[in-house]
Amino acid sequence: MLPWYRDRDNLNIGGVNRYTITYTRRDPSQTQVYLRLKNIERSSIRAINLLQGPFILYCHVIPYNYDPHRQFTPDDADTNTEVLFDNQIKPNQSFNATLLLNDNSRVSSSEEGDVFQWEIDIISQIVVSTKSTILFDLMIGDDLALMKRLVRSKISQTLDNLSSPLSPPLEEEIEEFNKEKINHKIYNPQLKVEKLTADDIWDNEPKDPSKPVHLVIVTHGLFSNLTADMLYLKDTLEAKVQENILVRGYRYNAGRTERGVKRLGSNVATYIISLIETTPYKIDKISFIAHSLGGLVQLYAIKYILIHKGADYFEKIHIQPQNLIALASPLLGILNEVSFLISWVLDIGTLGKTGRDLALSKRIPTFGDLYMNEAKRKTFKPILETLPDDPLQIFLSKFKSLTVYANAINDGIVPLRTSALLYLDYEALGDVSELKKTKHIGEHPELEDPENPIETNLTRQSVSEVPEYDIADEEKSAREQMQSKKEAEIWQLAKQPIVAAQELYQQLLRVSSNESKLTKREQKYLKFSAKGTDYNLFENVLPDTSPVDSSGNSLGDEETTVVSSENGLPEKAIVVPPKASAIASAISALICPVPTTNFIINPQSRHHVIFHDKYYHFNDIPKQESNSSTKQSFNDFFRYHGKWKRRKQVIIANKYHAENLNWRKVLVNLPPDAHTNIIVRRRFANGYGWGVIDHLCETLFDRDHNTMKAKI
Structure with missing residues (x-):
């Protein structure tokens, strides 16, 4: 009467347990088995979620033959979708799943029996504390009612015993079973369970350890962690990229992201140096991928390596830089994109040194800032301003691809202006606000002719500035x-x-x-001149919004976006994107809008999330805005959008757009919470971002392989 399998374990911040369940059926009449996961933390612990937790689990169950890129057909989608997940398993709550023995889970059939398989991920949702853990109880068996009794509290069991149909010997057996300390124990020989921890998953070998390895360093952002939050990215890279890649990252900045970009970046740098110099594999390429704050951290880590190991460090050890990728990263800080209150909170150190780094500040702001002269302001250079200076700027030119992914809407944490490095072919975007009104349904546009090579870090075209939001x-x-x-x-x-x-x-x-x-x-x-590049992967996706002359002919990329109407007055050619709310993003992160069943099982129901994909380079850096005034208005101070800080952002953006640098800028249209969806923090709960990760893998990796395939 015991369950077939039981595992009682705990997870801390970034904790992951991955179970591969394989069952050999001997009786053809058997059609299903059951899985029960219970968060066995006390309900009362919910009250301290914000301080130590949240003490919540995420879990998903995937049958063997599920492929997110192919149509999946459950036997009866109304009663069991078969691809199951729960993003909010709170203390004393359970997640029950019926595992069907059908073609969707079948691995093979033979005289010995039919073999079925499922993959189960259990992930901790703890965000801040590095000491807290979540205790859970996982069971698999053919008697769900029995499994429910095995993890109930003593009070519940006492009440059940009043009318229990079970015999006293069985009740005693259940009580004794509950007292046992059970960890990864199998009771049915027909069942096999492989259990992997976060360490097991992240310490795996490359596909072929004997061949040269492409090292991919991934870096997480603020209030996130490597092992859990970057897991989908790692899984997809390893599944889709045909190169011999090795995905790694520094996992001990989690829970410590208030320590500042310098501290976080130096930690990552020390890890990378140690990894390169002690690994048993021959590394010949290196790429960097980061989300949110991680974009700044990984840039500082690279700069730290160049300063302490020499600007020619990677060249001396024969490692070629390949990709530098930032997803929704505040590369210019966030001071112009947030309200006075949030910016003030960052400045006074709510997020420690990291908060002041993001707000381009050095100390707590005072009313004396109203009367600070320009010369004194120029003496302070925030870390984000000095970060792109040499040797980093020179090294960036050695990457084959520099790419930023930016959320056009629904990201109140890192909005478009800072994640897109300020400058865009803005007129070509059209009315971005219309994206909120679309149904997000459409086919993927065809790629360009493979004979036309993807542009390298040498293309040079002028672009325009993304205006900041204001009143x-x-x-x-x-x-x-x-x-x-x-x-x-x-x-x-x-x-x-x-x-x-x-x-x-x-x-x-x-x-x-x-x-x-x-x-x-x-x-x-209307004074901005928007000029696109020759390469635009999706130029026909949106309606043509190029300006036209009086004859109706397009003025093209080399013309100004400002045209005159018959009465001599300017016509509007630019529609400014809406400002995303930081509060709305925070709410969406807590109450995550999850994809529908149709989205998960039907690829045709998913919209194409990439709507702008271009390369950018400056021939002429735009002139900075002049300011003869020595003090700011009272209103500017309380809005905290001072011109001197805005000019800091322009300075930073111009450094990243130096003459020898070329950026690929990919704009994304995702529903809330776009900031976590873009990295697919949880495989199904944040499934709206699948298209972003697919795009990253398919267009930025396997260049040599794809080029040879195109020639064939």
């Missing part, structure tokens, strides 16, 4: 509402049988006048 958006919204109201009034006049022509003419004249009046912010945007 003028509200002015624009109010003006548009007023415009709609006036149009409605005109329509009502036109419907009247008798109307004075002069009155109608005056109404039309007023509407026309309002149309030509632009806000200061819109006038500022």
Whole structure:
């Protein structure tokens, strides 16, 4: 009467247990087995979730023949989708799954019996504390009712015993079984269970240890961890990339991300040096992939290595830099993208040195900043400003590809302006705000002719700046509402049988006048010259928004985005993307909108998440905004959007766009929470980001293999 398998274990921050369950069926009439996972932490522990936890588990179950890129057909999707997951298994809550013995889970069939298999991941959701753990109880068997009794509390068991149909000997056996310390114990010889911990998963060997290895260093962001939050990226890289890759990362910055970019980066650098110099494998290539704060950390780690080991370190040991990739990284800081309150909270050290690094600050701000002269401000250079200086800037040019992935919408943590390094072919984006209204359904566009090579780090084209969000958006919204109201009034006049022509003419004249009046912010945007590059992977995905001349012909990439109407007034050619809310992003992270069953089992239901993919390079760095004033307005101080800090961001962006650097900028359209979806923090709960990771693997790796395949 015992379960077939039981494992009682605990997970800490970044903790992962992966179980591969293999069952050989002897009786053909048997159609299912059961899995039961219970978070056996006390319910009362939920009250300290914010301080030590959260003490929550994530779990998913995948049958052997599930492939996210192929149609998956459950026997009865209404009763059992067969691909199962739960993102919020709280203390004293359970996750029960029925594992069907069918073609979806079948591995093979023989005279000895049918073999079925499932993969189960159990992941800790602890975010902050490095000392807290979550205790769980996992069982597999053919009697779900019995398994429920095995993990119930003493009070529940006492109440059940009042009407229990079980015999006293069986009750005694259950009580004795519950007292045992059980870890990874199998009771049914027909069942095989392979258990891997986070260390087992992340310390694996490359595909062929005897051949040269492409080392891929991955770096996590703020309040995240390597082993759990970057697991999907690692799994996908190893599954999709045909090169002999080795995915590694420094896992001991988790829970310590308040210590500042320097400390975090030097930790990663020391790890990389040790890994390279002690590994038994021959490393001939290296790539870097990071999410969020990790983008800054990995850049500092590279710079630390170059300073302490020599600018020619990688050249001396014959390792070729391949890819530098940042996903939703605040490369320019976040001061212009957040409210005064959040920026002030960062400055006063709520996130320690890291918070001040992101806010481009050195100390707690005071009212004296209102009267600080320009010369004194220039004496302080935040770490993000000095980070791209040599030797890092020279080394960046040696990478075959420099790539940033940026969320166009729904990311209130790291918005577009900073994650896209300030400059974009902005006019070519169209109305990004319309992305929020789409149903996100569409086919993948065809790639360009494989005979046309992907551009390297040498392409040079000018682009424009992504404008920052400010209060003028509200002015624009109010003006548009007023415009709609006036149009409605005109329509009502036109419907009247008798109307004075002069009155109608005056109404039309007023509407026309309002149309030509632009806000200061819109006038500022129209001064930017947006020029795209020759390479645009998805140039036909969105409607053509290129400016046209009076004959209706496109002005092309070499022309200005500002065109004049017949009355000589400028027409709007740029629509500014909406500002994402940091509060909304925080709520979405806690209450995660998860993909539907149809999304998980039907690839055709998924929208194409990449809508802009171009290379960027500057021939002429835009001139910085001049400022003759020695002090700021009271309003600017409390909004904390001072011009001197904005100019710092321009300085930083210009350093990354030096003459010998070329960036591939990939803009992404993801639903909330876009900031965690872009890296697929949890395989199914953040499944909306699958297309981003697929794009990364397919377009940035296996260059030599894909080139040879295209020639064949």
